Amino acid sequence: MNRRNFLKTAALGVGGILLPAKDSPASVWDAFFQKYYREMNDKEKKDVVARLEKEYEEKYKKHIKVKTNAPLPKVLYGYGLDLSRCVGCRRCVYACVTENNQSRNPQIQYITVLQFEQGEKWVSDLEESNKYYNPETVPAPEHFYMPVQCQQCEKPPCVKVCPTQATWKEPDGIVVVDYNWCIGCRYCMAACPYNARKFNWGEPTIPVDEINTETHYLGNRPRIKGSVEKCTFCIQRVRENPGRYPACVEVCPVGARKFGNLLDPESEIRVLIETKRVFRLKEELNTQPKFYYFFSL
Amino acid sequence: MTLLQFIRDLFKEITKGNKAYFVWLGLLSIVMLNALVSYIMQLNNGLIVTHMRDQVSWGFYISNFTFLVGVAAAAVILVIPSYIYHFKPIKEIVLFGEMMAVTAVLMCLMFITADLGKPLVAWHLFITPNFPRSILMWDVIVLNGYLILNTLAVFYVLFSAAHGREYKMVIMWPLVLISIPWAFSIHTVTAFLYNGLSSRPFWNASITAPRFIASAMCSGPALMILVFQIARKVSDIVVNDKAIFKIAELIAYAMGINLFLYASEIFKEFYSQSIHLAPMEYLFFGLKGHTLLVPFTWVAMVFNLTGFVIFMSPKLRNRFLFLNIACVLVFIGVYIEKGMGFVIPGFVPDTLGEIYDYLPSYIELSLSAGIWAFGAFFYTLLLKIAIPIYKGELSFLSHNMRHSLRDLHKPAVH
Amino acid sequence: MAGKLVYFLLLVVVMVAMPVYSEAQDNTTTMDNLTENDIPKFVTTKPQFTEGIFPCSNCHASMTPNRQRRELSFHTEIQLNHAKRQRWCLDCHDADNRNVLKLANGDHVTFEESYNLCGQCHGNIFRDWKTGIHGKRIGYWNGDKTYYLCVNCHNPHSPHFKPLKPLPMPAHPQDVTKVKSTTSIEVDGRKLYIPVYEK
Numbered sequence: 001m002n003r004r005n006f007l008k009t010a011a012l013g014v015g016g017i018l019l020p021a022k023d024s025p026a027s028v029w030d031a032f033f034q035k036y037y038r039e040m041n042d043k044e045k046k047d048v049v050a051r052l053e054k055e056y057e058e059k060y061k062k063h064i065k066v067k068t069n070a071p072l073p074k075v076l077y078g079y080g081l082d083l084s085r086c087v088g089c090r091r092c093v094y095a096c097v098t099e100n101n102q103s104r105n106p107q108i109q110y111i112t113v114l115q116f117e118q119g120e121k122w123v124s125d126l127e128e129s130n131k132y133y134n135p136e137t138v139p140a141p142e143h144f145y146m147p148v149q150c151q152q153c154e155k156p157p158c159v160k161v162c163p164t165q166a167t168w169k170e171p172d173g174i175v176v177v178d179y180n181w182c183i184g185c186r187y188c189m190a191a192c193p194y195n196a197r198k199f200n201w202g203e204p205t206i207p208v209d210e211i212n213t214e215t216h217y218l219g220n221r222p223r224i225k226g227s228v229e230k231c232t233f234c235i236q237r238v239r240e241n242p243g244r245y246p247a248c249v250e251v252c253p254v255g256a257r258k259f260g261n262l263l264d265p266e267s268e269i270r271v272l273i274e275t276k277r278v279f280r281l282k283e284e285l286n287t288q289p290k291f292y293y294f295f296s297l
Numbered sequence: 298m299t300l301l302q303f304i305r306d307l308f309k310e311i312t313k314g315n316k317a318y319f320v321w322l323g324l325l326s327i328v329m330l331n332a333l334v335s336y337i338m339q340l341n342n343g344l345i346v347t348h349m350r351d352q353v354s355w356g357f358y359i360s361n362f363t364f365l366v367g368v369a370a371a372a373v374i375l376v377i378p379s380y381i382y383h384f385k386p387i388k389e390i391v392l393f394g395e396m397m398a399v400t401a402v403l404m405c406l407m408f409i410t411a412d413l414g415k416p417l418v419a420w421h422l423f424i425t426p427n428f429p430r431s432i433l434m435w436d437v438i439v440l441n442g443y444l445i446l447n448t449l450a451v452f453y454v455l456f457s458a459a460h461g462r463e464y465k466m467v468i469m470w471p472l473v474l475i476s477i478p479w480a481f482s483i484h485t486v487t488a489f490l491y492n493g494l495s496s497r498p499f500w501n502a503s504i505t506a507p508r509f510i511a512s513a514m515c516s517g518p519a520l521m522i523l524v525f526q527i528a529r530k531v532s533d534i535v536v537n538d539k540a541i542f543k544i545a546e547l548i549a550y551a552m553g554i555n556l557f558l559y560a561s562e563i564f565k566e567f568y569s570q571s572i573h574l575a576p577m578e579y580l581f582f583g584l585k586g587h588t589l590l591v592p593f594t595w596v597a598m599v600f601n602l603t604g605f606v607i608f609m610s611p612k613l614r615n616r617f618l619f620l621n622i623a624c625v626l627v628f629i630g631v632y633i634e635k636g637m638g639f640v641i642p643g644f645v646p647d648t649l650g651e652i653y654d655y656l657p658s659y660i661e662l663s664l665s666a667g668i669w670a671f672g673a674f675f676y677t678l679l680l681k682i683a684i685p686i687y688k689g690e691l692s693f694l695s696h697n698m699r700h701s702l703r704d705l706h707k708p709a710v711h
Numbered sequence: 712m713a714g715k716l717v718y719f720l721l722l723v724v725v726m727v728a729m730p731v732y733s734e735a736q737d738n739t740t741t742m743d744n745l746t747e748n749d750i751p752k753f754v755t756t757k758p759q760f761t762e763g764i765f766p767c768s769n770c771h772a773s774m775t776p777n778r779q780r781r782e783l784s785f786h787t788e789i790q791l792n793h794a795k796r797q798r799w800c801l802d803c804h805d806a807d808n809r810n811v812l813k814l815a816n817g818d819h820v821t822f823e824e825s826y827n828l829c830g831q832c833h834g835n836i837f838r839d840w841k842t843g844i845h846g847k848r849i850g851y852w853n854g855d856k857t858y859y860l861c862v863n864c865h866n867p868h869s870p871h872f873k874p875l876k877p878l879p880m881p882a883h884p885q886d887v888t889k890v891k892s893t894t895s896i897e898v899d900g901r902k903l904y905i906p907v908y909e910k
Contacts, residue, residue: 032417036425075853080844090878094903105890105906106345107882112649125572126650127584131881137874148649157496163433164421183421184344184414187433189354193496195649199354199414201887202345207904225343226414242854251899254872255847255864267852268843276844285495296845350884653884 027051037178037217038168049217056222060208067216069239071172077233078173078269078290079246080258080278081147084297088113088138088145092248092257096149099234099247100220101212103204110231111149111248112195118142123281149248150175150196150231151281151289158188158197167228172239173262173290174232176218182227189228193282194289197230233259262290303459303693310691311681317531322677325670332667335660336411344414348658353644355412357657360636361665362408364516365401366487367509367635369443371517372398373480374547380473386540392454392687393528394521395447396679398480401517402444404672411664432490439483446476455683459692484509497643498573502565508558509635514551515604516631518544519624524676526621534684542615545623549608552627556605559634576642579652589654590641593633600630753841753858758822761788765822767809776806792869803828803867829861879905 030051035044049066056064093111102108114129116122119142122129133140156175159167166181167188189197203225215221216236223229234246238259244250249257260267269292272278276294339346349356375394378384410416428434450472457464488506495501522541529536566577578584580594607613607623614620646652657665685691780799783789791799805813812820812828820827830837839845840861847859861867878898889909895902 036421039425072853082844087872087875088877089875090880091898093881094878094898098901098903104904105893106887107906109881112881114649121572126648127572127575127646129650131649131651132883134877134880136876138877139874157494161427161431161433161494163427163431163437165425165427166421181418181421181425182415183419184416185409185412185433186354186414187431187490189351190491190643191494191496193648195351195647198351200343201347201350202343210902210904224415228414238852242851245849245852250847250849252847253864253875255845255859258844260843260852264853268848271842272844275839296839345888348885350887352884 027055031055031180034180036165036181038165045217052217052221059222060206060211062208062211062213064211064213064215064221066221067214067236067239068218069216069235071170071174072239072241072243074261074263076173076262076290077152077238078260078262078267078273078292079152079233080269080272080292080294082254082256082258082296083144083146083293084295085254085256086113086145086147087254088115088133088140088143088147089253091251091253092147095247095251096231098210099212099237100232101206101215101222102198102229103200103202103223104207105205106200106202108198108200108204108229110196110198111147113145113147115140115143115145118144122146123279124284146293148194148196148281149291150233151194151287151291152231152233154288154290155286157191157193157285157287161187161191163187170218174218174235175230176232176235177227177229178218179221179223179227179229184226184228186228193285193287197228199228200225300693303691306691307682310685311678314681318677318681322674325674325677328670329667329674332664332670335663335667339411339660339664340416344412346658346660348655348661350653350655352647352651352653353641353655355640355644356655357637357661357665358408358412360640361668362405362412363487363509363640364632364636365405365408366440366484367513367631368517368520369398369401369405369440370480370484370510370513371521372447373477374514374518374544374551375521376473376477376480378543378547380469381477384540384543386537387543390525390536390540392451392683393525393534393680395451396683397517397521397524397676398447399444399451400672400676400679402440402447402483403675404668405440406444407668407671408665411668432486432493435486436483436490439479439486443476443479443483446472446479450476451679451683455686458686458689461689461692481510484513491639491643494643496648499576500639500643502562504558504562508555508562511551511555511558512631512635515548515555515601515627516635518548518551519604519627519631522548522624523621523628526617528680532680532684533688534680541620545608545614545620546611548624548627549605549614552601552605552608555631556601575646579645580638580642584646584652587645587652587654589656590637594638597630597633597638600626601634604630752824753826754855755823755826755858755860756863758825758860758862760822765810767804771809776801778806789868792871793867823860825867826858826861829867878903882906882908 034048037045040048045068049068052066053064056062056066090111090113093109093113096102096110097104097108100110102110112131114126114131115133116129120128129146133143139145152173152175154169154173156169159169159175162168163185164181164183166183167175167177169175184199186199189199200223204223206222211222212220214236216232216239219232219235234244234248237244237246245259246257249259258268258272260269262269264270272294273292276296278292278294280289280292347356347358372394375387375391379388379391410419413419422434422437426434426437428438450469453468453472454464485506488509491497491500492502492505522544525534525536525541528534563577563581566574575584579587580590582588583591604623604627607619608627614623641655644653644655682691778801780801783800801813803812805811805819808819810821812822812825814820814828815831826837826840830840836845840858843856846861846864848856849859850856865872878896886908890906891909892907893904894907895904897903
């Protein structure tokens with residue numbers, strides 16, 4: 001940092017950190033005193049969404065729709081991942097980044113694909129894993145892959161520890177974050193056994209032409225520096241009626257990713273739990289994930 | 298006579314002093330200003346200016362916080378002998394111990410604030426507190442409670458002294474009675490903060506809270522011994538040697554327990570050789586070629602053990618040279634052991650098995666140094682005004698009465 | 712619009728046919744005694760043909776079928792790598808009507824319903840495919856789904872998956888701030904911006 005930048009930084013001081021200076025004072029005020037999402041009534045939600053959409057429009061010069069769809073009744077989302085099929089191509093990682101408007105720089109990715117050597121220790125000892133594999137083609141011989149993302153626990157440790165209740169489990173089982181309510185203490189990150197929570201260490205950046213304009217307040221709306229975020233099973237897609245499959249499910253070139261309603265006995269997730277050998281990651285911690293790894297072979 | 302006059306007197310008191318006093322304050326101010334610049338940069342750019350990342354999501358700030366909660370809790374090591382056992386030499390200085398607790402808690406709160414991604418919305422804590430589920434909320438409550446308790450105690454003692462009165466035990470007793478278990482609670486809750494996370498096997502050990510308390514009773518008192526000696530050199534505060542040696546004796550016991558508990562933990566991990574050994578291995582021997590913390594760990598071990606040997610021997614610990622060496626060793630030893638040596642291995646390897654070698658960035662170091670400088674600055678000023686008030690030289694009373702009172706007080710203090 | 716309508720109608724057919732079919736599955740071990748109407752139809756993606764190759768009758772109509780198993784002098788780009796010793800072209804392709812496929816029982820199925828052909832041998836996988844466990848479905852988790860045909864992912868003549876180039880690995884934690892520039896890569900027709908990190 002050179003002297004001029006330094007002086008600029010110093011001059012901006014505490015005022016500079018509130019919000020971008022070009023915002024109108026009223027909007028700064030509203031943003032700062034924005035209520036807790038779960039305590040907003042419908043009108044307040046509408047006002048907040050209108051303000052956010054305006055903010056986003058100014059920033060990205062694009063209309064970004066922010067939805068606040070409530071959970072669908074009698075739905076509990078579940079996810080299946082076929083470890084016999086996954087080839088570790090990371091298509092899911094980038095589909096997720098694009099769909100969910102994750103920051104490109106600094107980089108945030110919800111899905112981490114772990115590579116293991118065949119015959120090595122794995123499930124209980126992830127130390128043998130390598131997430132920085134980069135061969136010419138995958139699957140690399142003698143290796144197999146296990147993508148990890150938010151497991152949407154029924155007993156989420158992250159929710160338990162959050163001091164401000166800024167993260168909670170919705171009735172449809174999705175663990176969500178009110179980015180505006182999060183104070184950035186990162187206790188949830190320490191509590192999560194799956195490294196599923198990601199922090200906006202710096203100002204998040206999204207390339208404007210890649211931005212997804214269909215967003216949900218609790219999901220992929222553009223995020224703010226200093227708050228925690230995570231996979232929401234693409235809440236902006238799955239909470240529609242009819243609800244679309246999450247982006248990672250649709251992009252997987254080997255069809256390893258399955259998604260459905262755990263309360264519906266006909267859904268693929270239920271059928272696979274009942275007919276395949278399944279396991280949940282770190283089951284001994286009793287977090288009760290709704291993310292099932294299975295073997296189709 | 299009036300409050301305004303008293304405040305003017307206080308101000309006069311802190312603005313007079315010798316050259317060393319101003320050089321000291323000046324140096325601390327420079328460090329604090331530098332920290333302020335670092336903090337503004339951190340606020341503007343985000344915590345990306347630290348070396349914390351998703352893999353190691355807490356670092357130097359939280360390490361310092363954890364250590365300082367121990368220093369704050371350590372005030373009990375003066376409170377118990379003075380109010381419960383009426384040990385006079387310590388009773389005379391218990392005020393300064395409580396002042397140290399106040400300072401340490403303030404520093405804790407500053408470290409927590411420094412670590413927040415969005416400190417400006419920290420008020421959300423009080424709108425939707427996740428109480429009693431979140432241990433962090435418990436920590437907020439017990440730390441602030443402890444701050445209030447000790448501030449009240451210090452304020453009341455000084456308030457009485459300023460009015461030329463001895464403080465009344467009727468008022469002190471409840472404060473003392475609450476503050477003793479409360480001191481243990483702040484460190485227990487801070488330990489539970491880590492202890493309750495099943496995702497981090499290194500922290501998820503039942504021995505964490507006892508270990509925290511034991512090590513707190515080493516580092517805090519060691520700091521006090523050093524500070525009291527400096528204070529009595531540079532001011533006319535009177536600290537009886539007996540008080541210092543008593544504190545040193547208590548450190549010996551505390552360090553014995555601390556080492557025993559740590560050894561139990563080390564035995565369990567290394568003998569059972571489960572996969573949860575990894576963080577311990579990272580600390581002591583390095584993991585897969587990552588040996589960043591190894592030298593620190595061994596320095597802490599050697600310092601703690603050497604300190605323990607000195608503290609154990611009355612002959613050695615009653616000689617100031619050895620006592621001071623031991624205090625420095627133990628302070629540094631515990632600072633490493635339960636600062637970085639406790640917080641970082643919780644994240645290494647991370648929950649997906651990745652190893653990220655974390656060391657604080659310049660911003661983290663300078664900001665932390667600034668908070669420590671603030672502590673020293675604040676405590677210096679506290680001492681600067683507390684000593685004359687305590688000795689009756691500075692009071693609400695008229696000038697003439699003040700003089701007669703000073704004579705009255707002198708024998709009592711000496 | 713019309714396409715959607717067709718899909719919807721097909722889905723209705725599927726939904727009606729599914730229970731009937733699964734009952735039939737329970738009672739019978741082969742599909743021999745099923746009439747063509749009993750075979751369910753799924754909303755599927757289109758089979759991928761080489762440009763200009765379909766309908767096959769364009770060329771084959773004027774040719775006399777040669778039922779002799781042999782090395783072909785045409786279609787040489789097709790490497791049969793699918794139980795090669797047990798089978799050849801006319802086990803699946805119908806000699807008399809090249810526009811359809813032939814089941815073991817002599818029934819014909821269109822290329823859009825080729826799963827019935829694959830399912831003859833791969834029964835377990837066919838069963839999993841129908842419930843959505845094997846293969847890929849896109850669309851709505853609680854509504855219309857489009858099934859990928861077996862042949863959309865597996866080359867029927869050489870069904871083993873071809874290795875893929877993996878997308879870039881995540882940034883190392885110590886490199887997160889060391890972004891030199893950005894570049895874009897094209898993945899399945901979409902552009903992705905990728906940061907370039909200093910080494």
